[in-house]
Amino acid sequence: MDRVRDKIIPVLTILAALVAVWYVAAVFMNAPFQRDLDRRAGETPGTIEFIGKTLSQPKPTMPAPHQVAQNFFENTFLRKVTSNRSLVYHSWVTLSSTLLGFAFGTALGILIAVGIVHVTALDRSLMPWIIASQTIPILAVAPMIIVVLAAIGVTGLIPKALISTYLSFFPVAVGMVKGLRSPEVMHLDLMHTYNASASQTFWKLRVPASVPFLFASMKVAVAASLVGAIVGELPTGAVAGIGAKLLAGAYYSQTIDIWAALVAGSVVAAMLVVLVGLVGKLVERSMGGRPA
Amino acid sequence: MTVNQATATRVEQSAVVEARQLGLTFQTNDGPVRALSNVDLTINKGEFVSFIGPSGCGKTTFLRVIADLEKPTEGTISINGMSSEQAREARAYGYVFQAAALLPWRTIERNVALPLEIIGLPRAEQQERIKRTMDLVNLSGFEKKYPWQLSGGMQQRASIARALAFDADLLLMDEPFGALDEIVRDHLNEQLLQLWRRTDKTICFVTHSIPEAVYLSTRIVVMSQRPGRVTDVIESTLPKERPLDIRESPEFLAIAARVRDGLRAGHSYED
Structure with missing residues (x-):
């Protein structure tokens, strides 16, 4: 009951406000085109009828929420998942490269963090480059990666996954450096009094201490991975995936399709972040975390 | 120096800790800080020695030097005849910190097992030792609990x-x-x-509480600050068997008074 009052009601209130603003915006943004149509057809609709028309255009400037919802519902639940028009199909294409890129990125991020924590030379040299790597606009890098890899015969899932990797290794590397350095001086002294080796200190102290940091950064990384996968789909010639769907919608002015694809992407992102959070909670629980 | 004479006569086979002209200077951003100066001390097997003094008198530093967590810059220290580093590598001592410093992701029993895992003891022996030490500190029954489920006192007992x-x-x-x-x-x-009493271990105990030092110790080392040095070493005349109410006895109070005097003499009340 408290959960409903404290969590769900506030979130739903904001959602309702957003939907209301969206409807108002849709009316205003679609009005000029509708007025144009009416003038040419020689019609003079009343206010209510006019508003109704602005919210039901086939290719509106700004689709109304119910149009997007209807499109999303039809393309998610009413089509065969193997169909080229199914959002489930496109989501799966994007999800698979997201997951692969996320796995690469997490592994790479952890590897870099371990290196930075244990090798002084890496600590001094690597961090500025890692930060610099994230200041390059991914939209500029992505087509080059795709083109270069295609030239050496690597196509399909891997190039897209690499763009996800590029975006997702960063939060993991930064989070894990912090996590591996999080043990208190007292705990390190304790290991020293046991004459523990560096690898014992690493596995028995640094790694367990870094787990909460790992999951916090993985939440950010998985969302970044999805963005990377979608961006990676844009220059592939719009074959499949949420990115391809967005691009095709833009070509043919299918604004409702674009918005529905956007919703699909958001749903996938939310599911991924929630999933990582849940796994993090389970792991924390199994490591004796105090139930919150 | 009276301290020198007192300790010099006692150098025998049973010396566990021997410090000779020990000094330690930390290099800080504000210049060198002399944490320890001319410390001569011998601690014999089976003794319970307390170190007492104001904050910054180097009592913790001295303990850390014994444990090889700090390196002395002057003089020598030996533990069981070895250098402090050799002693640490031989795992010659157990160290209890100010805080329990338990690993929060391990149960109490796994926490106790941590040093045993690091030494590489076989499982069966680990189990046996865990049971024995948990009994010793009266924590039997709490093996599977996590540190946060225990009170501060119980956590310290676990450590x-x-x-x-x-x-x-x-x-x-x-x-x-x-x-x-x-x-x-x-x-x-x-x-x-x-x-x-039961284990016959040698204990070095740092405290800033006079009653605690007098109640526990066979010998009390009074230290003073800037630079950290030993100003008095007091042999306790209390019996080995000490009920809590021994603290009201005249004998106890006399020792406490001497400790207090020692602290006052070493402490310049300038401010």
Whole structure:
């Protein structure tokens, strides 16, 4: 009951406000085109009828929420998942490269963090480059990666996954450096009094201490991975995936399709972040975390 | 120096810790800080030695030098005839910190097992030692609990169990009960004394509480600050068997008075 009052009601209130603003915006943004149509057809609709028309255009400037919802519902639940028009199909294409890129990125991020924590030379040299790597606009890098890899015969899932990797290794590397350095001086002294080796200190102290940091950064990384996968789909010639769907919608002015694809992407992102959070909670629980 | 004469006569086979002209200067951003100066001290097997003094008198630093957590810049220190580094590598001591310093992701029993895992003891022996030390600190039944499920006093007992599981003859304790309330502290002091009598370990105990030092120790080392040095070494005349109410006895109060005098003499009340 408290959960409903404290969590769900506030979130739903904001959602309702957003939907209301969206409807108002849709009316205003679609009005000029509708007025144009009416003038040419020689019609003079009343206010209510006019508003109704602005919210039901086939290719509106700004689709109304119910149009997007209807499109999303039809393309998610009413089509065969193997169909080229199914959002489930496109989501799966994007999800698979997201997951692969996320796995690469997490592994790479952890590897870099371990290196930075244990090798002084890496600590001094690597961090500025890692930060610099994230200041390059991914939209500029992505087509080059795709083109270069295609030239050496690597196509399909891997190039897209690499763009996800590029975006997702960063939060993991930064989070894990912090996590591996999080043990208190007292705990390190304790290991020293046991004459523990560096690898014992690493596995028995640094790694367990870094787990909460790992999951916090993985939440950010998985969302970044999805963005990377979608961006990676844009220059592939719009074959499949949420990115391809967005691009095709833009070509043919299918604004409702674009918005529905956007919703699909958001749903996938939310599911991924929630999933990582849940796994993090389970792991924390199994490591004796105090139930919150 | 009276301290020198007192300790010089006692250098025998049973010396566990021997410090000679020990000094340590930290290089800080504000220039060098002399944390320890000319410390001569011999601690014999089976003794319970307390170090007492104002903050910054180097009592914790001295303990850390014994434990090879700090390196002296002058003089020598030997533990069981070895250098402090060799002693640490031989796992010659157990160290109890100011805070329990338990790993929050391990159960109490796994925490106690940590040093045993690091030494590489076989499982069966680990189990046996865990059981024995948990009994020793009266924590049986709490093996599967996580640290946060225990009170501060119980956590500190678990950390003592962890130091004991090592089975080293020397126990170094750095204000282990400093953060606990007085009732819990009394209780733990009593238990610690019992444990010491039963195990015949050598204990070095840092504290800033006069009653605690007098109640526990066979010898009290009074230290003063800037630079940290030993100003007085007091032999306790109290019997080995010490009920809590011994603290009201004239004998106890006389020793406490001498400790207080020693502290006052070493402490310049300029400010």
